[in-house]
Amino acid sequence: MMNENRVRWVGIQSEAVKASASGLLSRMGFLSVPGSRYLVFPGFCDVHVHLREPGFSDKETIRTGTMAAARGGYTTVCAMPNLRPVPDSVATLEQELAIIRRDAVVQVLPYGAITVGEKGAELADLAGMAPWVCGFSDDGRGVQDEAVMYKAMTRARELGKVIAAHCEDNRLLRGGYIHDGEYARAHGHKGICSESEYGQIARDLELVRRTGCRYHVCHVSTKESVDLLRQAKAEGLDVSCETAPHYLVLCDGDLQEDGRFKMNPPLRGPEDREALLAGVLDGTIDMIATDHAPHTPAEKSRGLVGSPFGVVGLETAFPVLYTALVRQNILSIERLAALMCAAPRARFGIPPDEGDYTVFDIFRPYAVRPAEFASKGRSSPFTGRLVWGRCVLTVHRGRVVYAANDARL
Numbered sequence: 001m002m003n004e005n006r007v008r009w010v011g012i013q014s015e016a017v018k019a020s021a022s023g024l025l026s027r028m029g030f031l032s033v034p035g036s037r038y039l040v041f042p043g044f045c046d047v048h049v050h051l052r053e054p055g056f057s058d059k060e061t062i063r064t065g066t067m068a069a070a071r072g073g074y075t076t077v078c079a080m081p082n083l084r085p086v087p088d089s090v091a092t093l094e095q096e097l098a099i100i101r102r103d104a105v106v107q108v109l110p111y112g113a114i115t116v117g118e119k120g121a122e123l124a125d126l127a128g129m130a131p132w133v134c135g136f137s138d139d140g141r142g143v144q145d146e147a148v149m150y151k152a153m154t155r156a157r158e159l160g161k162v163i164a165a166h167c168e169d170n171r172l173l174r175g176g177y178i179h180d181g182e183y184a185r186a187h188g189h190k191g192i193c194s195e196s197e198y199g200q201i202a203r204d205l206e207l208v209r210r211t212g213c214r215y216h217v218c219h220v221s222t223k224e225s226v227d228l229l230r231q232a233k234a235e236g237l238d239v240s241c242e243t244a245p246h247y248l249v250l251c252d253g254d255l256q257e258d259g260r261f262k263m264n265p266p267l268r269g270p271e272d273r274e275a276l277l278a279g280v281l282d283g284t285i286d287m288i289a290t291d292h293a294p295h296t297p298a299e300k301s302r303g304l305v306g307s308p309f310g311v312v313g314l315e316t317a318f319p320v321l322y323t324a325l326v327r328q329n330i331l332s333i334e335r336l337a338a339l340m341c342a343a344p345r346a347r348f349g350i351p352p353d354e355g356d357y358t359v360f361d362i363f364r365p366y367a368v369r370p371a372e373f374a375s376k377g378r379s380s381p382f383t384g385r386l387v388w389g390r391c392v393l394t395v396h397r398g399r400v401v402y403a404a405n406d407a408r409l
Ligand SMILES: [Zn+2]
Pocket: 139, 140, 141, 166, 218, 219, 264, 265
């Protein structure tokens, strides 16, 4: 039995190497070897992660964050700039790049900030940073000043770079921290209204019409946002968007009085989740990103009110979506592969690497256990959930960067 398994495993590996080297893997999106329990993908690409370094290495480091990526099947991640220092100039960006060169186990492409210090006032050195960044973002906060966003889009357009917008109108927040829906009302919590997101998307789409900027909306969470983006695409604007697994699988009805259910934007209502799914199915939503946002266990132990926003996602994204959507025949495996591999690479101009692939065992279910995460962050809304799809091997540029304990190499 042992021998038979070993032979099968070596067979899968050589199939993966052949398919990857010939370009077949990235063309097909995935490979299912007949009669085997393994699916092979060309390495997932997540355009929205927080690796917390430099500045917040008690939450995560480039090393632990990229090990978590490898353990989740990712070979490329794009790192958000809410760091200390914020990468808003060549000099500050270089500090982040130096750690990436030293410690990253998968490809990390940083975002440059849109504004100096992500303060929303003065434009960062977009032209200086352009050669090293995947795009520009002030993620963590919305750019409140329309004139600043207009200038940023004009500059990004000249540079041929994407603006990835965290859309949030601070005037509408009113101290909210979960969705302004049934759960908030029933349990006496302060809600964040949907308009704080879609209102700013509507403003930005008007700026896209005027500037022709390549525009990407981060973590879309409301039904109105999906409608706006569907119309914008029909109109021919150069727009794209992402959503995260938790918005597709959970809603405010799943909330518990626990910090692991607190993120920004918040889990919305059931009708929002349905609209996001429809958006994924009709192509309005282009890609899945995790918004992996680790904090220390102590920080996340303060309930819905006192915990900071953000949950981890790199090590659960594929199994959660495979289990909830593919196994339920809501989404095809081809479409999920495109959402996690080809689409983000195409939009952000990140070429696939022939030496990248990842192998998942889809045969045996298991429970999500944060204690096993490579990430320093342990706060996940999926803790304890039974899922199918376990990453057993991730190879980046021909080197094994993750292998499950029982993987036979
Ligand atoms: Zn954000």
